[in-house]
Amino acid sequence: MRVATGLAIILCLGAATPAAAQVVETDVAAFQRLRAEGVAAASAGDLATASARLAEAAGRIPNHPGLMLMRARVAVGAGQPAQAIALLSRYAGSGLIANLDGDRALSTLAGQPGFNAVTAAMEVNRAPVGADRLTAVAAIAGDGLVESVARDEARGRWLAALVRGRTILAVDDAGAISPFLAPDPAIGGVLGLALDAPAGVLWAATSPAPPAVHGLAPEAPRPAPALLKIDLATGRVLARYPAPGGDQMLGDVLLAADGTVHIAGGDLLQLRPGSEALEVLTPAGLMRSPQGMAATPDGAALIVADYSSGLWRVDRATGAAARLQAPDDVSLIGVDGLTRVDDALYGFQNGVAPQRVLKLTLDAGWSRIEAVQVLAANLPQLDEPTTGLVHDGELVFVSRSQWSDFDGEGAPRAPSPEPALISRLRLD
Secondary structure, eight states: OOOOOOTTOOOOOOOOOOGGGOOOOOHHHHHHHHHHHHHHHHHTTOHHHHHHHHHHHHHHSTTOHHHHHHHHHHHHHTTOHHHHHHHHHHHHHTTOOOOSTTOTTGGGGTTSTTHHHHHHHHHHHTSOBSGGGEEEEEEEOSSOOEEEEEEEGGGTEEEEEETTTTEEEEEETTOOEEEEEOOOTTOOEEEEEEEETTTTEEEEEEEOOOTTTTTOOTTSOOOOOEEEEEETTTOOEEEEEEOTTSOSOOOOEEEOTTSOEEEESSSEEEEOTTOSSOEEEEOTTSSSSEEEEEEOTTSSEEEEEETTTEEEEEETTTOOEEEOBOOTTOOOTTEEEEEEETTEEEEEEOSSSSOEEEEEEEOTTSSBEEEEEEEEESOTTOBSOOOEEEETTEEEEEEEOSGGGBOTTSOBSSSSOOOEEEEEEEOO
16 A cells, blocks of 8 residues: 655654653654754755755665655755765666656756766666566456455455455456455455465455545545455455554555464554454554565564565564665665565565566575565556565566555546556566
């Protein structure tokens, strides 16, 4: 589920707490504070302070795409073209692209030493990747806003979660689409899915989207967020597990090997086997927007994609979390979904340009990212890719989710958007 993390969003800070009561500031909180202070200083014309604060923010969360561009613009304003070029080189070295010609500040660097090398690197980053290995599984017409997909192997079908449609559709192997979960006013938008084939159960996270997403009036009641336990054969809801507090979004879902269901929301939540209520594993605040999850091969931890700060390792026994270190030339901001098969971890990144499908290689202890390979990028089928799974040697995922067809208020941008796409990417 995509969450807005644009640089225009500046969080308001409350009064400082007494020293004796202060808690340690997390990297994510420090990044937000320092970035806000940098923006404020730049707006006041104090570029030296702006540069210092933004550099501190970069020390907390390295290779943040928006921050790299912001720092380059501040360097231009401060008369430091070499610094701006160095930042743009780091940006391009992360595999990213930007419209430098259309940027009022950065376009003034044309002619500076190193600028042509930056633009040449970005042109390389614009090249299509994976076109010969990507094919369509199904196109889902309408404006349902497809978030995730699961495989029901016993019945030869895919199950697709619809946010705007507030339902789940079945897609057979011939591409025919049929209802699976009947619309229910008490069900919000359907987001993450996890299938437990031996138990004959589908787990689904549901959350209230803004009323405009569902085509409802602003004053319309919003369904409460909940994890649904659904009979895989009939589509009947067997049980509902409300979100603690009732006011946080529930997004991606992961079924661990021991039967525990993990749910990403504001908190990282879990439903243990035999439990009747969701529990908090890792409270909100450490990560700003947790999204996709994958269990480590030994089952001891989760790898969690935080949309705003990269990938984290979360201990499944204690909930303790630590951000994974990555190579200097990698940016993992904006990763939405994650899926793992054996020692391979795959990520769907829609919060950067270009949007990409990634293969991530971790160390033996799954505590550090050692390499990142781009499997697909710059393809027309990639438009807000979200989640997926590996099936028969192919990565099957929602490649066009339709999130880009809705504005910041959740209203459709056009009455008839292009169909959502589920695609398959052949893996070597």
